[in-house]
Amino acid sequence: MSVTSIGTSVKRREDKRFLTGKGNYTDDMNRPNQTHAYILRSPHAYAKIAALDVSAAKAAPGVVAIFTGDDMKVGSIPCGWQVHSKDGSPMKEPPHPPLAQGFVRHVGDQVAVIIAETYSEAKDAAELIEIDYHPLPAIADAKKALEPGAPPVWPDVAPDNLCFDWHIGDKAATDAAFEKAKWVAKLDLINNRLIPNAMEPRAAIGDYDVSNDLHTLYTTSQNPHVIRLLMGAFVLGIPESRLRVVAPDVGGGFGSKIFHYAEEAIVTWAAKQIERPVKWTAERSESFMTDAHGRDHHSHAELAMDDQGRFLGLRVATIANMGAYLSTFAPAVPTYLSGTLLAGVYTTPAIYGEVKAVFTHTVPVDAYRGAGRPETTFLLERLVDVAAEVSGIDRVELRRRNFIPPDAYPYQTPVALQYDSGDHAGCLDRALEKSDWAGFPARKAESAARGKLRGIGLSTYLEACGIAPSAVVGSLGARAALYEVGSVRVHPTGSVTVFTGTHSHGQGHETTFAQVVSDQLGIPIESIEIVHGDTDKVPFGMGTYGSRSLAVGGSAIVKAVDKIVAKGKRIAAHLLEAAEADIVFADGKFTVAGTDRSKAFGEIALAAYVPHNYPIETEEPGLEETAFYDPKNFTFPGGSHICEVEIDPDTGVTQVVRFTAVDDVGRVINPMIVEGQVQGGIVQGIGQALLENCVYSEDAQLLTGSFMDYCMPRADDVPFITVDHHTTLCTHNPLGVKGCGEVGAIGCPPAVINAVVDALKPYGVSHIDMPATPEKVWQAIQAARPAAAAE
Amino acid sequence: MYAFDYTRPTSVADAVATLASDSDATVLAGGMTLIPTLKQRLAQPSQLVDLGALPGLAGIRREGDTLIIGAMTRHADVARSEIVAAALPALAALADGIGDAQVRHRGTIGGSIVNHDPAADYPSAVLGLGATVVTDRRQIAADDFFTGLFATALEEGEIVTEVRFPLPKRAAYVKFPNPASRYAVVGVFVAETGSGVRVAVTGAGPGVFRAGNFEAALTASFTPKAVEGLVWSADDLNSDMHASAGYRAHLIGVLAKRAVATIA
Amino acid sequence: MTTLSVSLTVNGKKVSADVEPRTLLVQLLRENLHLTGTHVGCDTSQCGACTVHVNGDSVKSCTILAAQADGADVRTIEGLAQAGVLHAVQEAFREHHGLQCGFCTPGMVMSSADLLVKNPNPSEHEIRTWLEGNICRCTGYHNIVKAVQHAAQTLRQTAQAAE
Structure with a gap:
């Protein structure tokens, strides 16, 4: 049997659930005893919060809790990349609290979270919160923000609004080239500001297991491990072992669901405060003013x-x-x-x-x-x-x-x-x-x-x-690595579960990755399941962005399958009483080269899990391999x-x-x-x-x-x-x-x-x-x- | 949405009585504008009086040279009505271009004209054809009906029951949709009616209005050439991030000419 | 808080619920009936992810109150396949890769299915115009339009065969 499916338009395996309304997006999920969060946001582009009174709102029907920046004193949402200016100084890096600490700095900035039995009740109560804003001059245009006297966003951190002044290349050589030019083309242009607008608005559910001190965050993310790392280590101080992040079906990302957002930290933190699950789903108007542009x-x-x-x-x-x-x-x-x-x-x-x-x-x-x-x-x-x-x-x-x-x-x-x-x-x-x-x-x-x-x-x-290559991006200022993980678990009967650190939110990994593995192992696609989006299931991976899933994540899977095949050859050599070097693997069979003696992939899997006749001196039982692939x-x-x-x-x-x-x-x-x-x-x-x-x-x-x-x-x-x-x-x-x-x-x-x-x-x-x-x-x-x- | 009460009267009289007894009540027709408004908490009515169950308010009929459309008739029903297609195809085409398919399955002519959104399509037909708006208590000529931005001549609690369109010799509507909302940036309804040429413009100003200079030119000669080079002043026109007043003024001329071209 | 009792038929089954007057049909479907295939993608009645059929017409279930649907016959994406067999539109979307992330898909499918009832042989232009009320961010619409064209063909052939 030949299972060469690379290069063919295999129909997508994920489609049936999406076409019949059986997808499982974050907002489709509900946890027992769940509460609903509404986030009160700034109507001002820049203002000092002179006074904030939530007492009337707390007494409103259905309200469970209200938290403001005074209640939620946690770490800052971190930036994952540090760029240095021409002069070698690091970029200006202001704090980014999940809930505003005295100032709001853009329309939509989070001011308070209202948690109630229903979303309508939370939203009704929000209207009872009294806030005394002192609006300050604000600016949206980056070019004008650099002009002297422009309103500063961060008066203490970057009074001139300049975050960094970076350069690349050889200025002297370039200037010299212009000296020799016959013609010079010049152009001023604007690359317009865009709003990503994945069709699924962001959503997050925080769940806290009191008896075991375990946090779970269900979120609309392209990279649950990155969220776990950023939120756990930098914002909330929760060790990875006590924090699970699940990104189930996600309705499009286009980059906007890479980033760690305040709401994820808010619901995770609040769930522990009230010891009940907290669910938040963005209204589209919130997406417009909070999803990164x-x-x-x-x-x-x-x-x-x-x-x-x-x-x-x-x-x-x-x-x-x-x-x-x-x-x-x-x-x-x-x-x-x-x-x-x-x-x-x-x-x-x-x-x-x-x-x-x-x-x-x-x-x-x-x-x-x-x-x-x-x-x-x-x-x-x-x-x-x-x-x-x-x-x-x-x-x-x-x-x-x-x-x-x-x-x-x-x-x-x-x-x-x-x-x-x-x-x-x-x-x-x-x-x-x-x-x-x-x-x-x-x-x-x-x-x-x-x-x-x-x-x-x-x-x-x-x-x-x-x-990308971790060492390269690290030298360029990335604060994380960018390898990817693939883990291949062969089950005793020869079916396969593949765990990938990438995340599929429209790209069809469940199909493409299965094609790759099917091709490599010579087994039908139907025998292969692709698992992603859950930090409790998948080893640490970096997620999906920068068109990296197949090139980096797919390569990790290939490497893991290579290990499976290598071990399979050793087992086959034992069973077939041949030298390992004489075993070839093709079309799902381990064969002694030049003979018709072979063992099917499934037989090798079974032997690995029922090691009665097995090279137990040199091989561990089981057939499961993981590879971390860091591209060159x-x-x-x-x-x-x-x-x-x-x-x-x-x-x-x-x-x-x-x-x-x-x-x-x-x-x-x-x-x-x-x-x-x-x-x-x-x-x-x-x-x-x-x-x-x-x-x-x-x-x-x-x-x-x-x-x-x-x-x-x-x-x-x-x-x-x-x-x-x-x-x-x-x-x-x-x-x-x-x-x-x-x-x-x-x-x-x-x-x-x-x-x-x-x-x-x-x-x-x-x-x-x-x-x-x-x-x-x-x-x-x-x-x-x-x-x-x-x- | 803020909380509200909901009633669904089964007679016009009951609906009128409910509205008379509660000045904070609001009529719910198709809801295509009202419900999004409520969802954004931009309105806080005490109750919604849903006209959806009123008998006789939805329907299309022709009486001689008049086309009569019940206030609760949906855009989709006007768009695919054989009666409208035969008697007043410009109106069918207009209805077929309102919002999108799903909106046309809920939105009603009554709701559209009562709301008098300055970018709505229907008001241009009502004004351009010199229609008569019939309410639970009186008849209002189109020229008197639209009084300003989101404003009409209706009294508190007055309910539109039908719109009577006198059939024109010929009529056409051309719209320049806002690429995002698909509302009219400018829409021009041109009609040669029994009482003369009428040109109604929506989208461009604070409400639907008639373009007198275009009417005069087309009265003299109902040809695209007659309106070529005619200018409508940008002075009182809307200006927003989608279209400046000057651009809207220009579009009035372009669309009027195109409307005439389709029927000249 | 006042509540209303609403009764309607959803995917062929009679259902009743007590709801606040401000409850939208989509909330009734998702929250009370747990039919989460119908999605909410915007709050200004434009994206069409919430499209369902009410009395045989596609409507945006985020812009109709549950109370307005009292007595109505509602069909959602969960009720489109019959006896486990995908509707021709669902099948065509699968065959022609008319979906990626799947979020707009239920609305897109319901809207397309309604089109093909009303216009069994739509032109490319008619398909694109009809789908004005449904936004997809993934596909660029190419394969959606192809899928609707093929579904139309399938449905016409089925109808002819039945004659």
């Missing part, structure tokens, strides 16, 4: 070229909004996840990047699908289009001239990373073909006949994911995305009419799932480029606080998407995989905006910031119309 970068970029259009040097200065507190990965996003990619797919020899990270009175900003790589990719791919304009060299040709050639791999960039593989021209060629780039003029003419402006745009990108390098997916838009010049409405993605995500285990990941990422990218925008008022009130104002992509906003692959394998992990979760969101936005700018070229438009809303596009046309008319 994404992006929010202002950048200035310059690209120097020689007379052939070859890139000589790149200079980038970015201001990154951190929000009011430093969220778990926040400092890494504009720096090590962003600045290290400034080479992109190009051979630019001299690069210098600077990042000023800034506190504002807004929700913390952290990793959101792509985390740093979309920011850099957008900047680079817009800048290259501007460079094409400046130099007069065709944008496709310009890219080709500067691609890192396939034979240059492994390629050391001037900004720390060493890429292991890629074929950028190959991706581009295939994308040009699949998108019928050559046929665009005819389609443009057809659109024009209908009064529409048509544009085409492309991006050729590379990103670093599969995070990041993985480097890349690709080429091509977008076509049609613009209604009368209204400015932009419609994406064609989208083609050719990605190199390494080996594809399940094409159906990979395509789904890419399509989803692309639509998030289209959302960023055309629809989504988090808006704060000048004084830091959140104006886009619901789906009424924050525009999520809907089915009628997007077309079908063409997804294809041009594969080179990752050279350093056993599966050759690179990661596919974020490529869509990374490669897409510049392709869309490049298409919009292309469509608007007749009006002299050279750049448009995201999102290219109808009014923004219409205004751009209006601004140019007199000039166009004069021609």
Whole structure:
């Protein structure tokens, strides 16, 4: 029997429960004797809490307890990454209490928790809490927050609002490169602030077992072990042995459920105080003002070229909004996840990047699908289009001239990373073909006949994911390691349970990982169960983000299975009375090479657990192995995305009419799932480029606080998407995989905006910031119309 | 939601009496605006008087040159009514574009016009067609009905029972939806009626209004060309993060022209 | 606190409950009846994760009071498969990978099933427009639309075969 399922679109094993309403999300769970928590939040962007009186609320019907910052004196929610400034000084790191300690610093900041028999009662009681806020001047815009006299978020810690001033690359070499330039392309751009909006709002249930002093937290997390570590060690002081964190079915994350949030600590802590379970579920309006936001970068970029259009040097200065507190990965996003990619797919020899990270009175900003790589990719791919304009060299040709050639791999960039593989021209060629780039003029003419402006745009990108080598990230400031664990338990009858430290919240690990193990062990997928999301079941792992699950977590599983196979060979050698070196394992059978003598995988499993005839002198009974896999390098997916838009010049409405993605995500285990990941990422990218925008008022009130104002992509906003692959394998992990979760969101936005700018070229438009809303596009046309008319 | 009482009267008279006896009571029709408002604790009525069980308030019929739609008729029923499709297809199309499918299965014409959300679709049809709003006690001409932002000529406790649309020679509605909420950023209803051309605009201002200069131009010549270059002043129009007043003013012209083009 | 007694049919079974007037249908379903397949994804009636059928029409159960559903016939995602056999829409979503995290899925499936009753042969544009009231953050809608197209085909073939 051959069970080679790698590369086939096995239907997802998790779907049946989701399709029949049998999923088990955190809010679907209820604990015996459970109470309900409502969290009272600040309506002010910045205020001193002069007085706080909960006495009337405590007497309200159904109220069990009310806690404020005065009651909950615990540790600070930690930041997981420390970045140093140019001068070597560490970033400014303000405290982050779960409940406000005298001040609130963004709209939505936690002030008190009201615990009652029902959620309605808790919310009713909250209205009886009297708070005397003394509002203080506040600021939302990171650029303005750096200006002298701007209201400080942390007057004692960072009076100038500067968290750090970081840099990467060789400034002198880069400046020298600009001296030699024939052309310089310049661009100022904004990477718009986004709200992740996984469809499942965050939720958390704290449960406390009094008799055994055991805490359990059920939470909507992408990484339960990380939450256990951060909350247990830093916030609440609970040893891991007394704290279990369970992340059951989770309804999407996109980064926003990586981070340790105050509510998790609040319900865990409160459950012990009242000795009853405490459940909290965010209303969507709370999600808007408490889930960590994404992006929010202002950048200035310059690209120097020689007379052939070859890139000589790149200079980038970015201001990154951190929000009011430093969220778990926040400092890494504009720096090590962003600045290290400034080479992109190009051979630019001299690069210098600077990042000023800034506190504002807004929700913390952290990793959101792509985390740093979309920011850099957008900047680079817009800048290259501007460079094409400046130099007069065709944008496709310009890219080709500067691609890192396939034979240059492994390629050391001037900004720390060493890429292991890629074929950028190959991706581009295939994308040009699949998108019928050559046929665009005819389609443009057809659109024009209908009064529409048509544009085409492309991006050729590379990103670093599969995070990551622990020693490398440790040297860059990460306060944790980033290996992954896989544990394989073979049962006596040969069925297998696999425990992974990654977490599946839409990615289909229960299927993909089972395919990998099925392939490796030669047993049917049905015999394999994948377990994740429970710190009491799974050894310490780091979770799912940065497109790392298969590359790092899958590799750990492969390594664990390797150990199983190795032990199986030793057992088989004993049973078959052959030398271990003569045993080969294939198609689920241990065979003496060159003979028909073999033992099935199940027979070996049984022998391991019923060791009557067994090499007991040298082998322990049982068949269970664990591997911790620490990758040697990041993985480097890349690709080429091509977008076509049609613009209604009368209204400015932009419609994406064609989208083609050719990605190199390494080996594809399940094409159906990979395509789904890419399509989803692309639509998030289209959302960023055309629809989504988090808006704060000048004084830091959140104006886009619901789906009424924050525009999520809907089915009628997007077309079908063409997804294809041009594969080179990752050279350093056993599966050759690179990661596919974020490529869509990374490669897409510049392709869309490049298409919009292309469509608007007749009006002299050279750049448009995201999102290219109808009014923004219409205004751009209006601004140019007199000039166009004069021609 | 704050706590409230709930009643479900079975006659208009009972509903009116309940409302008369409790000034803090609120009418619940389809609930598509009211329930989200209550959920956000933006209103605190003492009780909800649910009109869902009132007999005779839902239904569509044609009497000569008048199309009559009961106040509790759902958007979906208007959208797929053969009577409306034959008599006033512009209204069917308008109803089919309100909110989303699920909203159209609950939302009612009465609820929409009584709420008079400045971005709602129905008020533009009522005003653009010169309809008559019938209540439990009187008839109100469309021109008198909409009095301002979320305001109408209804008295406290007065219940709309039906809307009577005089059938026009031709009519069309074109909407520019807010990409997020799908409410109208601007919606323009154009009709050539027995009493002249009417152009009603929703979404753009503090309430639905008629665009006199467009009406005059179309009266002279009911062609897209007639409104080309016509400008509606941005002075009193809404401005928000989705659309400036100037953009809305521009859209009025674009949409009016497109509406006319579909029926000219 | 005043309570109301409501009686309705849910997935073919008659149920009654005493609820506060402010109880939403989705709360009745999730909290009283433990039918947690119907999800709440927003508080402004837009995401559609809570979509159920009330008297044969898809509605957002977060925007209808339990009291308004008194006497109604309600179907939820738990009641869509019959005798263990997935509905054609459920099957098509599985076959065409129309779901990832699964959170929007119950609403998406219920909304699509309603569409195919009302419009057995929808165009791509009609499918996309109908699904305006359901937000998915994972799939980019590509496979959802494909799934609905295939479910429509399956249902038409089944209907023809029955004729």
